[in-house]
Amino acid sequence: MAGEILDNQGRGEASWQWPSIHPEGRKFGVAAAGIALVTIFLFDLELIGWPLLALAGGIFAFFRDPERVVPQDDNAIVAPADGLVTQIATVEPPAELVGDDGTGQVGLPAGSVTRISIFMSVFDVHINRTPIGGLVKRLVYMPGKFMSADLDKASEENERQHILIERTDGMLIGFTQIAGLVARRIIPFVKPGDIVATGQRVGLIRFGSRVDVYLPAGTASKVLLGQKAIAGETVLAELGQQTLIEGVAQ
Structure with a gap:
């Protein structure tokens, strides 16, 4: 297929x-x-x-x-990981993705954005995919701890890898692969300068982990807290849309 x-x-x-x-x-x-x-x-x-x-x-x-059917919509930001949406929060993006990286390359603008966190259990597929297509601008590996990936501070203290993608129109999307209690290695499939398509495989994390996605300003989540996301298929957000969506657990 x-x-x-x-x-x-x-x-x-x-x-x-x-x-x-x-x-x-x-x-x-x-x-x-x-x-x-x-x-x-x-x-x-x-x-x-x-x-x-x-x-x-x-x-x-x-x-x-597994193969995935990736939505071909220029405004769609798709899930980079299979798993449970455990956090939707307003945060400052990681310093590694913000501003100039020392080479003159511009990163994400400073300021609060919406972060969607997807927790992968050992039963989920652990191949990660890019939420948008474009140019890989940054790939920043950070060594760290191996505390439970569903903790909020895991975003700053665990072993992690930041990836920044730039679309052809200049829009930047950052996301972070975070190791968990069992995970001990994050493996990239891409490098800075590579061109990737939306939903393309970009790496994996061994044995339990989490992926954070930082939405552009003015864009809200289309998934709900507690929802199951499918990498490359679930639309996390649509650029520029901020509609409130409510759900009922049943």
Whole structure:
């Protein structure tokens, strides 16, 4: 289905398929499966081998990389991560994304913006995607702690990676990959100077984490607190729209 155009009036074809496994995870899954099979069939230690085999299956599931249908709307900001919308707050954007980075490259303007935080559990897909298309202006890695990613201070204290994207019209969108309790490595797929399309894969975080998106001034969230987001598909916001949307948990 990759590259196929589908629309909201029935054009295209869609069917369920097994998601692929990202190469970053194959080595871990194969290693765990190999150890499990050796343990079971060579050493006859089934009490250890079968749990290891189950662990291999869990690793493959964690690194699954399904295809997504990305909305082709110039005003749409799409979710960069699968997971639960745990915070929608008015904050100052990270200093690493603001102003001049020392090379003459302009970053996000100073001032309060809306931040949407998406928490990824170990059961979610951990491939992250860009919320808009454009030029990768910055990629800033920050070492840090590994406290629970759903804490507000994780945005400033945990291991994290800031990404700044500039659209062709000059609009800048920043987002941050944040490691969590279990996560120990953030892996980028892009570098400054790369051109990316909306919803393109830009990196992953191993084993539980969070992604923050900083909306431009004058733009409000279209998702609700507690809503499930799907990377590359869920529209988080539309540029310039600030409509209040309410939901009921049921």
